[in-house]
Amino acid sequence: MSKKRIVVKVGTNVMINKDNRIVQPILQKLVDQIAELYENDVMTVLVSSGSANAGREILGDSEIENKSIRRQVYSAIGQPRLMRYYYAMFHDYGMRCAQVLATKRDFNPGEHRENMINCYEGLLSxxxxxxxxxxxxxSVTHSMFSDxxxxxxxxxxxIxxxxxxxxxxIDGFFTGHPDNDDSELLSEVKVGQPVEQYIEETDKGETSGRGGMASKLKIAKSTAAKNIPTFIANGKKDRIILDIVAGKNVGTRIVE
Known part of the structure; x- marks a missing residue:
């Protein structure tokens, strides 16, 4: 019987503290859950932000004025550090992990995409x-992902x-800003359900990371439309990944 496959994306806001530093115990909780899933024949691809923050911790404040170049430098320095965290944590479980970096053009039809498929299939096997x-x-300009x-x-x-x-x-999609008392969590959103006007309120005042909740809603609907159930949830909550996989009513589920 083939193993179940899931993709988990952890955003910058989950991984950092108020000083914009990587919180290793948060990463450990993610790895703990992925390891438990692994033992139950669920394979996870972890999409992890945080390399730029990790690089800034090492380099400190850069004098590079160009924002794009500064991001490149921080990310190039921080990516090995981030992978060192993950390598050590998975190693403690007797598990192996691999770094897979990509640009948007790698997913275009043709040889690049086939290479990506072969890489992921080989690793998962x-x-x-x-x-x-x-x-x-x-990755700059046209080769960048939106987030x-x-x-x-x-x-x-x-895959x-x-x-x-x-x-x-944030716990999921709300009918307004999550801090407002009259905002309610949307436990399920259908692809054709017009909730965009609510989500715009959530993004007001949010600064960390490139992708806001409006962007997440767009991506989630696009993914769900391809018959891949998509969930938005609070990554700082204990066992959140396990709860979602177990079918518990947490976060927001986006379905066709």
Whole structure:
């Protein structure tokens, strides 16, 4: 029997503290859950943001004025550090992980896409956990993803995933800003359901990361339309991935 496949994307806001530093215990909780799923024949592709923040921790404030070049430098420095965290944590479980960096053009039809399919299929067949991220060091302008949510969606389609889980620091989609007392959590959203006007309120005042909730809704609907159930949930909550896979009513589920 083939193993179940899921894609989990963890956003920057989940991984950092108020000082914009990577919180290793958060990463550990993610790895703990992925390891438990692995023991139950569920293979996970982890799409992880955070390389730029990890790089900034090492380099400090850069004097590079160009924002794009500064991001490239931070990400190039931070990606090995981020992978060192994941490697050590998975190793403690006797598991192996691999770094897979990509640009948007790698998903275009043709040889690049076939190479991506072969890479993921090879890793998953060997029981290796792919840790994916945008190749920020080389992806600029037309080769950039809108954010890692888009990358996660493309990977989910590429490997025929059973579900996509997008983890942020908010419980899901609300009918307004989550801090408002009259806002309600939407436990399920259908692809054709017009909730965009609510989601715009959620993004007001949000600054960390490139993808806001409006972007997440667009990506989630696009993914769900391809018969891949997609979930938006709070990655800082204990066992959130396990609860979603177990079918518990947490976060927001987006379905066809």
């Amino acid at each position: 060997e029981g290796v956990i792919p840790v994916a991220n945008e190749d920020d060091a080389t 890692n949510d888009e990358l996660a969606s493309l990977i989910a389609e590429l 025929h995933a059973d579900m996509l889980i997008i983890l942020t620091d």
